[in-house]
Amino acid sequence: MSNHLIDLKDLDTEAMRELLHLTDRFVEVCQRPIPKVPALRGRTVALIFFEDSTRTRMSFDLAAKRLSADVLDFPTHTSSLSKGESLQDTVETIRAFGVDALVIRHGSGGLPGDIAEAVGETISVINAGDGLNAHPTQGLLDAYTLCQHFNGAAGTQASLSGLHVGIVGDIKHSRVARTDVAAYSSLGAKITVVAPEALVPDDVSEWPVAVSNDLDAVLPDLDVVGLLRIQKERITDDSLISIDDYIDRYGMTESRADKLRTEVVITHPGPVNRGIEIADAVLDKRPNVLVQQQVTNGVAVRMAVLFRLLGSGIEID
Amino acid sequence: MADRERRMTPPYGGVFVARTTVLDAAQVRRALTRISHEIIERNQGLEDVVLVALQTGGVEIAQLIARMMFEIDDVDVPIGTLDVALYRDDIGLRPVMPEAETDIQIDLGGKIVVLVDDVLFTGRTIRAALDALTDFGRPRAVQLAVVIDRGHRELPIRPDFVGKNLPTRRDEVVDVNLEGVLLGEMRK
Numbered sequence: 001m002s003n004h005l006i007d008l009k010d011l012d013t014e015a016m017r018e019l020l021h022l023t024d025r026f027v028e029v030c031q032r033p034i035p036k037v038p039a040l041r042g043r044t045v046a047l048i049f050f051e052d053s054t055r056t057r058m059s060f061d062l063a064a065k066r067l068s069a070d071v072l073d074f075p076t077h078t079s080s081l082s083k084g085e086s087l088q089d090t091v092e093t094i095r096a097f098g099v100d101a102l103v104i105r106h107g108s109g110g111l112p113g114d115i116a117e118a119v120g121e122t123i124s125v126i127n128a129g130d131g132l133n134a135h136p137t138q139g140l141l142d143a144y145t146l147c148q149h150f151n152g153a154a155g156t157q158a159s160l161s162g163l164h165v166g167i168v169g170d171i172k173h174s175r176v177a178r179t180d181v182a183a184y185s186s187l188g189a190k191i192t193v194v195a196p197e198a199l200v201p202d203d204v205s206e207w208p209v210a211v212s213n214d215l216d217a218v219l220p221d222l223d224v225v226g227l228l229r230i231q232k233e234r235i236t237d238d239s240l241i242s243i244d245d246y247i248d249r250y251g252m253t254e255s256r257a258d259k260l261r262t263e264v265v266i267t268h269p270g271p272v273n274r275g276i277e278i279a280d281a282v283l284d285k286r287p288n289v290l291v292q293q294q295v296t297n298g299v300a301v302r303m304a305v306l307f308r309l310l311g312s313g314i315e316i317d
Numbered sequence: 318m319a320d321r322e323r324r325m326t327p328p329y330g331g332v333f334v335a336r337t338t339v340l341d342a343a344q345v346r347r348a349l350t351r352i353s354h355e356i357i358e359r360n361q362g363l364e365d366v367v368l369v370a371l372q373t374g375g376v377e378i379a380q381l382i383a384r385m386m387f388e389i390d391d392v393d394v395p396i397g398t399l400d401v402a403l404y405r406d407d408i409g410l411r412p413v414m415p416e417a418e419t420d421i422q423i424d425l426g427g428k429i430v431v432l433v434d435d436v437l438f439t440g441r442t443i444r445a446a447l448d449a450l451t452d453f454g455r456p457r458a459v460q461l462a463v464v465i466d467r468g469h470r471e472l473p474i475r476p477d478f479v480g481k482n483l484p485t486r487r488d489e490v491v492d493v494n495l496e497g498v499l500l501g502e503m504r505k
């Protein structure tokens with residue numbers, strides 16, 4: 001279909017499984033004494049992040065370097081964009097350098113897709129998060145992390161069927177929630193989103209999920225608790241509940257974690273607000289908190305995406 | 318010939334049609350027995366010898382050679398597997414997918430690595446394998462064992478142990494497994 005990765009909704013289950021299985025290979029590469037392969041030598045990947053990002057940017061940077069690609073880091077704050085150059089002209093300029101891929105994060109939903117349409121087949125566009133829309137590599141790495149945890153690896157037939165995944169937090173303003181739902185549902189998981197009523201998206205009835213406002217009622221049935229990062233202002237302004245109330249009703253406190261079966265898994269896309277989404281002691285001491293594993297797998301997933309788009313000679317379809 | 322090689326050989330999507338049987342199962346077995354003896358003889362035993370099988374065609378060959386060497390010399394030689402897709406020099410020129418597992422659990426530093434593959438053709442796979450090996454340590458020596466050497470080398474690479482030299486046309490396809498060696502071509 002395309003040489004871009006804009007939204008997991010564009011991928012069918014087979015295409016997603018193929019990317020996850022390819023990730024198995026790069027997980028192995030990352031564990032080697034020299035975790036680097038020459039696969040994308042001579043290719044150039046431009047990182048264009050209009051929103052602050054530490055881990056996603058570093059993860060893409062490292063993924064490209066471990067494939068021996070060159071990385072061009074575009075400083076959006078000090079660039080000619082701040083001198084009034086249009087985004088379109090900037091993209092044209094970067095293209096003229098001869099780059100092979102643009103990794104784009106932008107606050108405005110749909111923008112990476114528009115750029116992909118504008119550049120066509122000449123270079124690959126990878127969405128690294130656009131507004132409230134999508135964050136496909138996050139969805140892939142979250143799905144991969146669950147496959148790896150429950151099945152050892154993704155394999156050729158990656159599946160999350162039989163698992164009940166709860167996604168907890170500010171669902172309404174979360175591209176991670178939208179993307180995780182796309183990934184998990186495609187792989188057959190049962191999903192419940194849990195949030196205060198005001199933070200449930202208006203169009204949630206069209207999502208393949210159950211909805212709850214009561215974490216404690218849902219918790220005993222979950223195999224995976226996916227916590228989302230919350231923005232304090234948003235919680236207090238939009239949902240009209242205080243941070244203390246939020247912690248009380250939706251936080252992974254020690255007492256809540258104590259009631260979970262040990263094998264229940266906790267994920268978080270990071271960065272974590274310690275003491276809000278998850279208590280310090282739970283994050284640091286509880287087994288089956290996969291936050292670090294998500295970060296580790298993020299590099300391998302992004303290697304798989306970059307290789308698939310730039311190196312394999314095969315289009316994602 | 319493994320599935321992947323079949324899919325990556327033009328015309329893409331074709332099927333392999335055999336024309337001649339080059340070796341039957343017994344002849345393949347005898348050739349591998351001889352190669353097993355030759356590896357032991359060349360290295361004066363099996364100390365520090367490691368087999369690294371090239372994915373995917375070399376794997377069952379290497380496993381059988383390891384079993385034969387165990388019968389001959391009572392030494393369990395470690396086997397690793399290597400998928401060289403990420404080291405190929407034709408990335409971008411044809412479809413390449415690292416679909417098979419690389420599994421090398423031991424440090425290759427100081428070892429004698431015997432690369433095992435089914436067919437030696439242009440030599441480009443072996444070139445990629447030599448590159449890949451350096452990421453796992455510095456072997457004392459690297460040797461190459463193949464069931465079939467079909468010629469048409471494009472690089473200065475030669476095998477140390479050969480089951481059979483087989484003159485071929487460039488557009489022919491050689492299919493190797495433990496049941497025999499077939500010569501034929503891909504047809505749409």
